[in-house]
Structures are given as C-alpha cells and as structure tokens.
Amino acid sequence: MGLGDKRLFISIAAGGLFLLAAFVGVAWFLIAPRLAEFHPDLPGAVGLAAVSGFAVIAIGLGLVALSAVTGQRVLFSQRITATVIRVLFPFVLMLAAIVGIGKDAVKRSFIAVNNALVGAGRDTIRPGKVLLLLPHCLQATSCPHKITGGLIENCRGCGKCVIAGLLALAHEHGLALTVATGGTLARSVIGEIDPAAIIAVACETDLTSGIRDSYPLPVYGVLNERPHGPCCDTTVDLGRVDDAIRFFAEWCDGQGRGRAAEQRG
Ligand code: SF4
Numbered sequence: 429m430g431l432g433d434k435r436l437f438i439s440i441a442a443g444g445l446f447l448l449a450a451f452v453g454v455a456w457f458l459i460a461p462r463l464a465e466f467h468p469d470l471p472g473a474v475g476l477a478a479v480s481g482f483a484v485i486a487i488g489l490g491l492v493a494l495s496a497v498t499g500q501r502v503l504f505s506q507r508i509t510a511t512v513i514r515v516l517f518p519f520v521l522m523l524a525a526i527v528g529i530g531k532d533a534v535k536r537s538f539i540a541v542n543n544a545l546v547g548a549g550r551d552t553i554r555p556g557k558v559l560l561l562l563p564h565c566l567q568a569t570s571c572p573h574k575i576t577g578g579l580i581e582n583c584r585g586c587g588k589c590v591i592a593g594l595l596a597l598a599h600e601h602g603l604a605l606t607v608a609t610g611g612t613l614a615r616s617v618i619g620e621i622d623p624a625a626i627i628a629v630a631c632e633t634d635l636t637s638g639i640r641d642s643y644p645l646p647v648y649g650v651l652n653e654r655p656h657g658p659c660c661d662t663t664v665d666l667g668r669v670d671d672a673i674r675f676f677a678e679w680c681d682g683q684g685r686g687r688a689a690e691q692r693g
Pocket residue numbers: 567568571572573575582583584585586587588589590591592
C-alpha cells in the first residue's frame with residue numbers, strides 16, 4: 429500500500445481535529461462570559477484545559493503520521509501509537525460518512541496506517557511464534573474437508589482454493605496457521621498460541637475490528653479479494669502474504685532477534 433492509502437485516514441483525522449477545535453473555540457468564546465459569573469478565573473481554566481487536550485491529541489496524531497510515512501518509530505511506546513489510532517478511528521469513520529467518503533476506503537487507509545506502524549515498531553516485537561490467521565471464506569465452498577479450528581492439515585492440497593498455497597507458506601516458514609470461523613474462535617486461538625505477531629487475511633471490516641481488538645499485539649493486515657462477492661470463495665494474493673511472512677520472520681525468529689539487536693545498536 430502506498431502513501432496515498434495512508435493519507436486518507438491521516439487527512440480526515442487532522443481535518444476533523446481542526447474543525448472540532450474551531451467548534452470548541454467558538455463555544456468557549458460564547459460561554460466564557462457566563463463562566464466568569466461563577467468565578468473570574470474559570471474561563472481561563474476551561475480554555476487552558478481544552479487547548480491542552482487538543483494539543484496532546486494533535487501531537488499524538490502528528491507523531492503517528494510521521495511514523496507511518498517515514499517507517500521510523502518516533503514514539504517511544506507502541507502502546508501510545510495504538511491508543512491514538514484506536515481513539516481516532518470511530519471519529520474518522522463518522523467524519524468520512526458526513527463528507528460522503530465510503531467506509532471501506534477509510535478502513536483500507538486505517539489498515540495501511542496500521543501496517544506502516546507495525547513496520548515502524550518492528551524492533552519492539554518480542555521473539556516468538558507468528559500466527560497466520562485466515563478467514564473460512566478462503567476455502568472453496570465445494571470442498572468437503574473440514575479445515576477450521578485446528579484441522580487445517582485436513583486440506584488435501586488439491587489447489588482448488590488458495591488454502592493449499594497458504595498452508596505451504598506456513599510450513600515453509602514454520603508459522604502457526606488457523607482458519608477461524610469468527611472473532612470468538614480467533615480470540616481463543618490467539619489466547620492459546622500467544623503469538624508474538626499475527627498476519628491476518630480478511631476483508632476491510634474484519635481486519636479493522638481484528639486489528640483494534642488485538643492491540644497492542646502487532647497485527648499485519650492483508651486484504652482478501654472477493655471475485656464472487658463477500659464471504660464466499662474469496663482469495664488472496666499469495667505474494668503479499670509471503671512478503672508479510674518474510675517481514676515478520678526475520679524479526680521474530682532467532683535471526684530476527686540478532687537483527688533487532690543490531691538495529692538498536
Ligand atoms: S486446497 Fe484444500 S481447502 Fe482448498 S479445496 Fe483443496 S482440499 Fe479443500
């Protein structure tokens with residue numbers, strides 16, 4: 429995903445923050461005389477609190493944007509980064525709806541920002557297992573084999589759907605792989621495996637909620653393709669999954685620990 433994908437989420441958040449600040453400023457100007465009737469210092473105190481609140485959010489957003497665009501971790505804590513975009517997401521979605529921007533475009537941009545932040549903060553990822561989390565809709569509807577809930581090895585590798593290729597990638601790189609039928613199963617698998625990071629394949633809506641639910645666990649999102657409509661015989665570009673696996677593999681296995689240490693100097 430290019431810079432353009434990330435720009436949409438960041439631009440709406442920045443524009444919305446500016447509008448909200450202007451609105452609060454006007455409201456403060458109108459109610460300041462009433463506040464002064466209670467205490468002469470009250471308008472100043474309320475104004476200072478509002479300015480401080482906006483300054484914190486604006487600085488947080490600025491650092492997130494810088495981190496996402498440069499690919500460098502500029503915030504000392506990934507948890508702060510996660511909190512900033514988690515807080516901003518519903519606000520951005522609401523503003524986008526008001527100005528007529530589609531939800532999926534905003535969610536794709538959010539996923540691009542998230543992936544860039546995961547990349548920027550990769551030296552903070554602890555060594556450990558990487559989980560490849562797949563949606564059930566990737567399996568061919570005509571396939572008679574049950575592969576969900578830990579039964580992925582039932583796949584016969586016939587090649588009728590992309591599961592065979594994903595299974596081969598998981599074997600090649602030593603990844604844990606699960607096909608989940610929903611959020612509850614996905615959460616229980618994550619709790620069981622306790623991965624260091626997740627590569628999740630899904631649609632815009634499921635990826636967005638999965639990424640937000642899993643914070644601060646790093647989740648790299650790869651969008652699926654839906655040539656037959658949503659939730660039915662979907663597919664995914666194996667090259668993009670392979671890129672994500674290679675990115676995590678070099679940081680989460682033994683070699684990755686060495687590289688991470690090198691990077692930290
Ligand atoms: S590749 Fe595996 S999951 Fe897909 S249709 Fe063949 S056996 Fe079923």
